[in-house]
Amino acid sequence: MQQNDLAKHKLPDVPGVYLFKKGRTVLYVGKATSLRDRVRSYFDYDLIATRGPRIVDMVTQADRVAFETTPTVLEALVREAVLIKKYLPKANVEGKDDKTFLYAVITKEEWPRVLMVRGKDLNETRTSAGGVGIRYVFGPFPSGPQLREALRLIRRIFPFYDTTKPVTMSGKHQRAKIEFNRQIGQYPRELNKAAYRHSIRSIALFLSGRAKELRKTLARDMKKAAKDERFEDAAEIRRELFALDHVQDVSLIKEEHDRAKASPRIEAYDTAHLSGTNAIAVMTVTEDGAPSKKDYRTFRIRGAGNDDIASLKEVLSRRLPHTEWPLPVAFVIDGGTTHKKAAEEVLKEAGVAIPVVAVVKDEKHRPREVIGARRAGVSEVDAVLANSEAHRFAISRHRAARRKNLAR
Numbered sequence: 001m002q003q004n005d006l007a008k009h010k011l012p013d014v015p016g017v018y019l020f021k022k023g024r025t026v027l028y029v030g031k032a033t034s035l036r037d038r039v040r041s042y043f044d045y046d047l048i049a050t051r052g053p054r055i056v057d058m059v060t061q062a063d064r065v066a067f068e069t070t071p072t073v074l075e076a077l078v079r080e081a082v083l084i085k086k087y088l089p090k091a092n093v094e095g096k097d098d099k100t101f102l103y104a105v106i107t108k109e110e111w112p113r114v115l116m117v118r119g120k121d122l123n124e125t126r127t128s129a130g131g132v133g134i135r136y137v138f139g140p141f142p143s144g145p146q147l148r149e150a151l152r153l154i155r156r157i158f159p160f161y162d163t164t165k166p167v168t169m170s171g172k173h174q175r176a177k178i179e180f181n182r183q184i185g186q187y188p189r190e191l192n193k194a195a196y197r198h199s200i201r202s203i204a205l206f207l208s209g210r211a212k213e214l215r216k217t218l219a220r221d222m223k224k225a226a227k228d229e230r231f232e233d234a235a236e237i238r239r240e241l242f243a244l245d246h247v248q249d250v251s252l253i254k255e256e257h258d259r260a261k262a263s264p265r266i267e268a269y270d271t272a273h274l275s276g277t278n279a280i281a282v283m284t285v286t287e288d289g290a291p292s293k294k295d296y297r298t299f300r301i302r303g304a305g306n307d308d309i310a311s312l313k314e315v316l317s318r319r320l321p322h323t324e325w326p327l328p329v330a331f332v333i334d335g336g337t338t339h340k341k342a343a344e345e346v347l348k349e350a351g352v353a354i355p356v357v358a359v360v361k362d363e364k365h366r367p368r369e370v371i372g373a374r375r376a377g378v379s380e381v382d383a384v385l386a387n388s389e390a391h392r393f394a395i396s397r398h399r400a401a402r403r404k405n406l407a408r
Contacts, residue, residue, distance in 0.1 A: 001020075015071070015073045105137050158206075160187070266286045
């Protein structure tokens with residue numbers, strides 16, 4: 001496939017799963033916060049550096065992209081696992097030991113537990129799991145941290161036990177854990193078998209990728225509870241339905257962005273000048289949301305110091321030849337659309353296909369708007385933090401230069 005082939009697919013800017021295909025053969029399955037932006041990223045110039053030669057080969061072989069939308073990223077993650085299990089796409093599983101994948105399992109016991117199990121331990125767990133068997137297995141899930149976060153989010157809707165031993169087995173440490181987790185709402189607040197069966201049934205439907213069926217079942221149960229005048233039960237089911245559609249899966253979104261980029265490096269730029277003279281520009285770097293001060297740089301502007309756009313273009317033109325400096329996933333600049341376009345012109349001329357994010361300030365120099373963050377695959381928070389650090393560093397260098405001038 002080529003990038004210009006994407007237009008015919010009309011990928012939406014919503015969460016979902018995508019399938020790269022060659023004819024009827026599924027080559028790769030992935031999930032996305034934004035289907036449009038995620039699939040476009042496979043045609044970036046640095047794909048081989050960020051995803052590896054196997055993915056580059058897969059994109060080259062593919063002749064089309066299929067997709068399914070989901071209401072949340074959480075559902076996209078579950079659907080991705082279902083489709084990987086169904087198709088075993090070559091680019092997802094080739095060269096990977098099946099034992100390294102993670103699975104979610106529901107035990108077969110009086111009070112079923114929901115556990116994370118690595119593939120190498122799956123067969124043993126099927127017959128043991130603390131002396132009990134396994135009723136359901138879900139997966140494989142490519143990312144352990146994402147599965148862990150998904151289960152955390154699911155437990156906020158449908159509380160479940162995940163103790164190392166069966167719930168009915170006593171033990172001082174386990175009793176303390178159960179009591180603590182009950183107090184914070186992660187475990188059921190009381191041993192009510194009917195309510196717990198409802199929770200486990202809902203979890204099983206959700207993890208098997210049958211969220212639509214789950215919603216219909218919950219809606220039916222809610223109506224029946226209301227008809228039987230079990231109003232507290234009806235209210236609880238209504239809460240579950242609402243939570244399914246409004247789960248705050250921010251952590252999953254961040255995790256996806258972190259996986260999408262080999263080096264989550266952001267460079268931010270700002271300029272400062274003394275009444276149009278002795279102008280300087282600074283470059284600051286953040287990695288994983290933290291400043292990397294060893295990579296900070298200062299440039300003395302050679303052109304007209306009171307022309308912000310000219311200064312921005314100059315500093316970018318001087319930065320790009322430094323191939324010994326790692327390239328970032330995004331350039332963050334101070335200014336609006338005009339500044340963003342100016343920076344993009346410099347990058348285009350240099351053949352560098354890295355997105356630019358612009359942070360627009362109000363009259364009090366406070367962030368008012370962030371342009372291009374989603375397309376760049378960075379959060380607005382990270383962009384603003386990078387911009388603020390560049391501004392702070394520019395001011396400190398500006399003051400140092402002023403003190404040096406006054407001392408002369």
